[in-house]
Amino acid sequence: xxxxxxxxxxxxxxxxxxQQQKIDSLEIELTKNEAPNIEKLEILNQLAAAYNxxxxxxxxxxxxxxxxxxxxxxxKDKEALAYKNKAIxxxxxxxxxxxxxxxxxxxxxxxxxxxxxxVARIKYNKGLIYxxxxxxxxxxxxxxxxxxxxxxxxxxxxxxVVLNSIGINQMYQSQYPEAxxxxxxxxxxxxxxxxxxxxxxxxxxxxxxxxxxRLQKYEEALKYYNKSLEINKKLDAKIGTANALTNIGNLxxxxxxxEKAIAYYKESxxxxxxxxxxxxxxxxxxxxGIAYITLKSYEKALTYLxxxxxxxxxxxxxxxxxxxxxxIGTAYLxxxxxxxxxxxxxxxxxxxxxxxxxxxxxxxxxNLALVNAKLKNYKTAYNNQTEAKKLKDRFxxxxxxxEIAKLEAKYEYEKKEAALTAxxxxxxxxxxxxxxxxxxxxxxxxxxxxxxxxxLIIGFILYKKKxxxxxxxxxxxxxxxxxxxxxxxxxxxxxPHFIFNSLNSINAxxxxxxxxxxxxxxxxxxxxxxxTLEKSTQKEITLNEDISILKTYLDIENKRANxxxxxxxxxxxxxxxxxxxxxxxxxxxxxxxxxIHGLRNSTKNGEIAINYIQKEGMIICSVEDNGIGRExxxxxNNSKHSLGMSITKSRIEIINKxxxxxxxxxxxxxxxxxxxxxxxxxxxxx
Numbered sequence: 001x002x003x004x005x006x007x008x009x010x011x012x013x014x015x016x017x018x019q020q021q022k023i024d025s026l027e028i029e030l031t032k033n034e035a036p037n038i039e040k041l042e043i044l045n046q047l048a049a050a051y052n053x054x055x056x057x058x059x060x061x062x063x064x065x066x067x068x069x070x071x072x073x074x075x076k077d078k079e080a081l082a083y084k085n086k087a088i089x090x091x092x093x094x095x096x097x098x099x100x101x102x103x104x105x106x107x108x109x110x111x112x113x114x115x116x117x118x119v120a121r122i123k124y125n126k127g128l129i130y131x132x133x134x135x136x137x138x139x140x141x142x143x144x145x146x147x148x149x150x151x152x153x154x155x156x157x158x159x160x161v162v163l164n165s166i167g168i169n170q171m172y173q174s175q176y177p178e179a180x181x182x183x184x185x186x187x188x189x190x191x192x193x194x195x196x197x198x199x200x201x202x203x204x205x206x207x208x209x210x211x212x213x214r215l216q217k218y219e220e221a222l223k224y225y226n227k228s229l230e231i232n233k234k235l236d237a238k239i240g241t242a243n244a245l246t247n248i249g250n251l252x253x254x255x256x257x258x259e260k261a262i263a264y265y266k267e268s269x270x271x272x273x274x275x276x277x278x279x280x281x282x283x284x285x286x287x288x289g290i291a292y293i294t295l296k297s298y299e300k301a302l303t304y305l306x307x308x309x310x311x312x313x314x315x316x317x318x319x320x321x322x323x324x325x326x327x328i329g330t331a332y333l334x335x336x337x338x339x340x341x342x343x344x345x346x347x348x349x350x351x352x353x354x355x356x357x358x359x360x361x362x363x364x365x366x367n368l369a370l371v372n373a374k375l376k377n378y379k380t381a382y383n384n385q386t387e388a389k390k391l392k393d394r395f396x397x398x399x400x401x402x403e404i405a406k407l408e409a410k411y412e413y414e415k416k417e418a419a420l421t422a423x424x425x426x427x428x429x430x431x432x433x434x435x436x437x438x439x440x441x442x443x444x445x446x447x448x449x450x451x452x453x454x455x456l457i458i459g460f461i462l463y464k465k466k467x468x469x470x471x472x473x474x475x476x477x478x479x480x481x482x483x484x485x486x487x488x489x490x491x492x493x494x495x496p497h498f499i500f501n502s503l504n505s506i507n508a509x510x511x512x513x514x515x516x517x518x519x520x521x522x523x524x525x526x527x528x529x530x531x532t533l534e535k536s537t538q539k540e541i542t543l544n545e546d547i548s549i550l551k552t553y554l555d556i557e558n559k560r561a562n563x564x565x566x567x568x569x570x571x572x573x574x575x576x577x578x579x580x581x582x583x584x585x586x587x588x589x590x591x592x593x594x595x596i597h598g599l600r601n602s603t604k605n606g607e608i609a610i611n612y613i614q615k616e617g618m619i620i621c622s623v624e625d626n627g628i629g630r631e632x633x634x635x636x637n638n639s640k641h642s643l644g645m646s647i648t649k650s651r652i653e654i655i656n657k658x659x660x661x662x663x664x665x666x667x668x669x670x671x672x673x674x675x676x677x678x679x680x681x682x683x684x685x686x
Contacts, residue, residue, distance in 0.1 A: 048085035056092035080109040120149035134318040134355040136169035160189040174358040202231035242271040258294040282311035298335040322351035362391035540581040565606025581683040590623045598627025624675040
């Protein structure tokens with residue numbers, strides 16, 4: 001089994017420093033500026049940047065001096081820059097935890113300054129640390145926060161950079177449909193901004209090729225790899241060229257052409273050695289070792305792999321170590337050293353679990369099943385194979401392949417503005433499914449010699465069919481429920497009785513020739529209609545926007561009721577209304593109930609209190625009135641019950657399913673009036 005090791009990522013730090021001045025001239029300038037002033041601070045920051053990556057210890061020294069001077073002056077923007085320089089050098093010195101502390105200090109300063117672009121850049125750089133630690137989920141949490149800011153600022157260049165980074169993390173977590181969609185969005189930005197002949201775009205093309213290679217669509221993969229290689233050669237980009245050569249070598253090894261693959265690996269290795277790139281050297285050596293396994297030259301393979309294992313341990317690269325250990329295990333397995341093979345496969349599985357790579361775990365488990373069968377541990381082999389099939393089903397199902405094909409078709413349609421028919425999509429999906437079926441039969445036939453393997457295949461097919469049927473049914477039901485709920489919510493919010501009554505009220509003012517009140521009423525009514533139509537189709541809006549709509553609605557109803565009630569809206573001081581998101585008009589049906597069923601038949605002055613409270617990661621929204629209560633209202637009103645309760649219940653169920661939370665709502669009957677509480681997950685815009 002071929003294991004891919006070297007990917008062309010193009011993960012760059014978003015810290016931009018001037019590299020034009022030479023270190024010696026900067027140090028001369030520093031000796032001339034002994035006084036603690038802004039000129040000296042500028043030189044210190046430039047020196048800290050200039051020593052990256054040649055001498056991180058020296059660079060760290062200048063960064064610390066810059067921090068101290070910036071604090072004494074004080075100059076917050078320069079202090080933040082010094083902390084970023086410090087973090088970069090700490091990363092180079094493999095002191096990731098201290099680098100995160102330095103980045104956090106920089107973020108804190110830039111948040112105070114409201115320098116959001118700088119905040120986004122630092123969060124992206126901080127995410128690269130987690131990527132290096134194989135914590136891809138944490139890395140993407142930071143990437144998405146950075147992307148939101150860049151999108152708001154319409155910074156296309158940095159949007160493409162972050163999207164590429166997001167795609168890489170998704171790919172490492174075997175989220176293939178999400179990754180291809182993200183890569184294509186990044187590539188489209190380069191198309192739109194006419195920046196396709198750049199190293200960053202070459203990196204995206206290489207990543208797309210890698211995904212096609214994983215899906216065994218080798219012709220498509222080679223096309224993207226060659227595009228990437230062509231761009232890198234034009235730019236004389238050493239690392240990019242070497243990585244593109246390695247990826248092409250990987251592809252030829254997949255096609256069972258190891259001699260051709262080794263030729264590409266040697267070309268890549270020569271480039272990496274010329275620039276002393278340790279990761280690139282380790283990658284090229286690893287791939288060469290894997291190719292020698294294909295050639296059944298196991299001693300040569302182990303020589304390369306044991307050498308590269310040490311390099312990746314020094315680099316603390318968990319994902320690569322998983323691949324290396326699996327490859328060493330494969331060499332021992334094929335050469336008959338089963339106990340050594342098992343030991344290395346177990347190490348590979350441990351590292352693959354750390355990286356949360358579903359694909360790698362499945363691959364290692366399949367190998368463990370083989371070696372345990374050789375050692376006559378049949379029960380363990382059965383368990384290994386069963387678990388491997390479950391994992392493989394999660395990342396190589398026909399639904400995921402079809403989803404990727406559809407995403408690709410969508411991108412090509414927008415790019416070329418050509419008509420792509422549904423028949424073509426269906427035919428393509430059928431062809432891919434047929435190819436996948438033939439490959440599955442071919443691979444599993446190897447193990448068909450024993451009753452154990454036959455039982456596994458039958459069990460897998462039955463399990464897959466059952467899971468596909470359940471998944472399809474659940475997805476269809478859930479999508480239908482979402483559509484129906486959104487439609488019901490819109491209908492409830494655009495209450496035709498309310499519209500009719502409002503128009504009648506306007507007409508009454510006009511009949512009385514009270515043009516001022518008629519105009520005022522009509523202005524508020526049109527504002528409410530516009531806001532309702534605009535916001536009701538959105539999944540979430542800010543709390544400020546929602547409160548604005550509620551105020552307009554309450555003002556209209558109060559005017560129509562001759563100012564027979566008052567209302568208050570209170571927001572917990574811990575809640576930032578501008579940064580807090582909630583479903584649009586979630587309280588509107590209950591406010592309407594309070595007015596129509598609670599206060600309309602009340603003999604006292606009506607009061608409505610609307611409150612928003614933050615508690616334990618949730619936001620509690622409540623509507624409270626001093627009306628006649630539900631029991632009395634039921635006796636005096638023979639009309640149908642409000643749909644607000646069932647609609648809100650369905651909306652909350654959908655939110656809980658999507659966000660994996662436990663939101664709910666309850667109705668509380670008071671001695672005088674009614675209170676409704678809705679509990680939702682606290683969601684922030686940034």
